[in-house]
Amino acid sequence: xxxxxxxxxxxxxxxxxxxxxxxxxxxxxxxxxxxxxxxxxxxxxxxxxxxxxxxxxxxxxxxxxxxxxxxxxxxxxxxxxxxxxxxxxxxxxxxxxxxxxxxxxxxxxxxxxxxxxxxxxxxxxxxxxxxxxxxxxxxxxxxxxxxxxxxxxxxxxxxxxxxxxxxxxxxxxxxxxxxxxxxxxxxxxxxxxxxxxxxxxxxxxxxxxxxxxxxxxxxxxxxxxxxxxxxxxxxxxxxxxxxxxxxxxxxxxxxxxxxxxxxxxxxxxxxxxxxxxxxxxxxxxxxxxxxxxxxxxxxxxxxxxxxxxxxxxxxxxxxxxxxxxxxxxxxxxxxxxxxxxxxxxxxxxxxxxxxxxxxxxxxxxxxxxxxxxxxxxxxxxxxxxxxxxxxxxxxxxxxxxxxxxxxxxxxxxxxxxxxxxxxxxxxxxxxxxxxxxxxxxxxxxxxxxxxxxxxxxxxxxxxxxxxxxxxxxx
Amino acid sequence: xxxxxxxxxxxxxxxxxxxxxxxxxxxxxxxxxxxxxxxxxxxxxxxxxxxxxxxxxxxxxxxxxxxxxxxxxxxxxxxxxxxxxxxxxxxxxxxxxxxxxxxxxxxxxxxxxxxxxxxxxxxxxxxxxxxxxxxxxxxxxxxxxxxxxxxxxxxxxxxxxxxxxxxxxxxxxxxxxxxxxxxxxxxxxxxxxxxxxxxxxxxxxxxxxxxxxxxxxxxxxxxxxxxxxxxxxxxxxxxxxxxxxxxxxxxxxxxxxxxxxxxxxxxxxxxxxxxxxxxxxxxxxxxxxxxxxxxxx
Numbered sequence: 001x002x003x004x005x006x007x008x009x010x011x012x013x014x015x016x017x018x019x020x021x022x023x024x025x026x027x028x029x030x031x032x033x034x035x036x037x038x039x040x041x042x043x044x045x046x047x048x049x050x051x052x053x054x055x056x057x058x059x060x061x062x063x064x065x066x067x068x069x070x071x072x073x074x075x076x077x078x079x080x081x082x083x084x085x086x087x088x089x090x091x092x093x094x095x096x097x098x099x100x101x102x103x104x105x106x107x108x109x110x111x112x113x114x115x116x117x118x119x120x121x122x123x124x125x126x127x128x129x130x131x132x133x134x135x136x137x138x139x140x141x142x143x144x145x146x147x148x149x150x151x152x153x154x155x156x157x158x159x160x161x162x163x164x165x166x167x168x169x170x171x172x173x174x175x176x177x178x179x180x181x182x183x184x185x186x187x188x189x190x191x192x193x194x195x196x197x198x199x200x201x202x203x204x205x206x207x208x209x210x211x212x213x214x215x216x217x218x219x220x221x222x223x224x225x226x227x228x229x230x231x232x233x234x235x236x237x238x239x240x241x242x243x244x245x246x247x248x249x250x251x252x253x254x255x256x257x258x259x260x261x262x263x264x265x266x267x268x269x270x271x272x273x274x275x276x277x278x279x280x281x282x283x284x285x286x287x288x289x290x291x292x293x294x295x296x297x298x299x300x301x302x303x304x305x306x307x308x309x310x311x312x313x314x315x316x317x318x319x320x321x322x323x324x325x326x327x328x329x330x331x332x333x334x335x336x337x338x339x340x341x342x343x344x345x346x347x348x349x350x351x352x353x354x355x356x357x358x359x360x361x362x363x364x365x366x367x368x369x370x371x372x373x374x375x376x377x378x379x380x381x382x383x384x385x386x387x388x389x390x391x392x393x394x395x396x397x398x399x400x401x402x403x404x405x406x407x408x409x410x411x412x413x414x415x416x417x418x419x420x421x422x423x424x425x426x427x428x429x430x431x432x433x434x435x436x437x438x439x440x441x442x443x444x445x446x447x448x449x450x451x452x453x454x455x456x457x458x459x460x461x462x463x464x465x466x467x468x469x470x471x472x473x474x
Numbered sequence: 475x476x477x478x479x480x481x482x483x484x485x486x487x488x489x490x491x492x493x494x495x496x497x498x499x500x501x502x503x504x505x506x507x508x509x510x511x512x513x514x515x516x517x518x519x520x521x522x523x524x525x526x527x528x529x530x531x532x533x534x535x536x537x538x539x540x541x542x543x544x545x546x547x548x549x550x551x552x553x554x555x556x557x558x559x560x561x562x563x564x565x566x567x568x569x570x571x572x573x574x575x576x577x578x579x580x581x582x583x584x585x586x587x588x589x590x591x592x593x594x595x596x597x598x599x600x601x602x603x604x605x606x607x608x609x610x611x612x613x614x615x616x617x618x619x620x621x622x623x624x625x626x627x628x629x630x631x632x633x634x635x636x637x638x639x640x641x642x643x644x645x646x647x648x649x650x651x652x653x654x655x656x657x658x659x660x661x662x663x664x665x666x667x668x669x670x671x672x673x674x675x676x677x678x679x680x681x682x683x684x685x686x687x688x689x690x691x692x693x694x695x696x697x698x699x700x701x702x703x704x705x706x707x708x709x710x711x712x713x714x715x716x717x718x719x720x721x722x723x724x725x726x727x728x729x730x731x732x733x734x735x736x737x738x739x740x741x742x743x744x745x746x747x748x749x750x751x752x753x754x755x756x757x758x759x760x761x762x763x764x765x766x767x768x769x770x771x
Contacts (some may be wrong), residue, residue, distance in 0.1 A: 018596070106498070291605075292600070293599075293600070297597035304556075310733060311730050311732070315730065319722045326718060362745075366727070369727070380714055406683070410680040413629075416624050417673065421669060432673075
């Protein structure tokens with residue numbers, strides 16, 4: 001039989017590939033005991049423990065290129081996480097119903113609070129003009145508050161909270177001359193080399209889209225070095241504001257045409273480093289709204305793994321016994337198909353680097369049901385064909401041929417439901433949809449190819465229904 | 475296997491289905507659902523303790539920390555297979571907390587329980603904002619409706635429209651009755667529970683299609699045979715398969731229900747009920763309901 005040989009080769013090749021995907025050596029062997037076998041299957045955070053945060057990116061309406069804004073947000077958050085040592089974290093952009101979301105997942109972290117602080121700080125940055133300063137809290141002084149109203153400006157504290165500056169976004173009241181959420185490409189501390197200065201300065205470079213505006217701003221605010229400290233010059237200082245805190249206020253001593261500027265102030269190395277980091281991680285170009293946060297301790301995960309493995313084995317064994325009792329040799333075939341499909345499913349997940357989540361484990365359970373179902377349909381068909389008086393060989397052929405279309409239709413609808421789930425589901429449920437789709441597709445393959453191969457091989461052992469049962473009206 | 479008279483007694487079978495649908499609707503509209511935090515917004519805290527801690531201990535500690543917890547729901551989560559000396563509790567409250575508050579709650583809860591002599595720790599803290607919950611609710615309904623529509627289209631294409639109507643009616647029955655059971659037994663409806671509902675749609679349909687497929691095949695084979703008798707035979711021919719399949723699937727999901735932890739329990743419950751309900755509807759609702767309109771093509 002040519003077809004049989006083809007089937008045998010396909011079955012063995014697929015099995016070999018699945019095992020290869022599962023047992024391919026990994027650098028870090030983390031699981032022990034029975035679970036060693038599944039080393040290569042990536043576990044979701046709901047099992048291995050970790051934190052998940054989701055934010056909605058509130059892009060202002062009328063922005064020319066909203067997807068660019070989301071990309072910028074992503075970059076800023078990535079920098080913040082890396083700077084804080086969360087290099088393991090993954091950041092994903094996702095889009096639903098014309099809205100953009102950023103999903104942050106940090107493995108092995110059992111607490112979201114520090115990450116939330118890091119990501120949640122709004123970080124709106126702008127370059128403004130300093131009009132005045134005050135050494136006492138302006139909110140307690142009505143005169144100063146009135147001044148802010150008149151000048152269309154706001155009182156903002158300095159970083160150490162000892163000084164308040166009156167800052168206006170519009171530079172020199174030139175219409176629309178303002179720079180909000182500038183993109184700063186690089187910023188770094190550099191040792192001072194000029195005579196009469198000491199310590200460090202900070203150099204930074206603006207993205208080309210902001211360089212032109214910055215040039216106009218510096219043209220407006222530039223003061224000759226001799227005038228520094230005079231009252232007129234004090235009203236022309238540039239403020240770098242982040243999160244409504246004045247990070248730096250100083251004089252512009254020359255026009256900057258190319259966006260490459262330096263901030264001098266005899267900083268210590270620490271101060272310079274900090275200022276550079278602030279400029280770099282800078283500002284989020286849009287506000288973030290917290291959608292949901294959650295974390296799971298690894299301890300809980302190990303409980304889950306234990307109980308699902310036990311549950312899985314018990315369920316599997318019960319089903320296997322049931323099938324053998326009911327279908328004899330064809331039950332054995334079904335059981336082999338069942339184990340094969342489970343290994344295949346895990347193999348595919350390992351090969352595609354799909355993530356196994358809690359609902360995903362549930363999906364594997366469900367796959368057990370669909371695999372057995374296919375075998376039952378086939379076994380029942382073969383019985384019917386035998387009752388109709390066919391020979392065993394002919395009954396097997398007819399049984400499989402007729403089951404093909406039934407199983408195809410039936411499994412395809414399950415896959416439709418799975419695809420809908422995948423499309424609409426959130427993180428963990430997507431994991432369920434993945435196992436469901438792979439599992440159902442796998443069960444179809446296993447039933448049509450492996451079960452066929454085994455049934456043909458064991459055809460001598462199939463019980464022919466008693467003559468009394470034959471000739472039943474269809 | 476004895477033949478069941480599905481067709482002539484179809485009013486009886488359909489009445490049973492109708493009764494459960496009405497009963498479920500009564501429960502849904504009077505008792506309502508125990509919705510998870512993903513759907514209403516709020517926080518869920520999972521506490522794992524060693525020793526014989528009870529709900530009361532935890533509730534006391536919570537109320538001492540903040541009056542926000544006076545309306546919290548505290549339920550013990552049991553799953554077979556947990557170590558014998560471990561208990562877990564789920565605390566849900568319809569409020570989300572600021573970052574600092576969260577840290578405080580976790581620290582204080584653990585120390586207060588330690589004072590009472592329990593080795594307890596917070597093992598999970600999830601929160602969902604109100605707008606997000608609204609979005610999840612909307613998307614969930616949409617997912618259910620879209621999958622029903624997609625399935626109706628597929629069956630119309632592969633079989634015919636009237637079978638599509640029968641299948642969708644059976645599915646609506648399944649969804650309502652399963653939701654009714656969620657309400658009766660006060661199981662939480664969380665995101666995995668919805669996944670169970672959608673899976674059930676696929677599963678019940680799978681059963682229905684196997685029956686439709688047999689009807690289609692017999693109609694080709696015995697052209698001109700009396701339709702009610704033909705349908706009855708078709709259903710009976712696949713009955714053994716349907717029952718065996720449902721039983722094996724039921725075994726698996728029921729074992730999962732016994733062992734599953736907090737998050738997955740609703741999923742396993744939904745499927746355990748759903749497999750039974752879906753099997754019933756495939757046999758006694760999907761075809762009998764539209765039998766009058768089934769015609770030879």
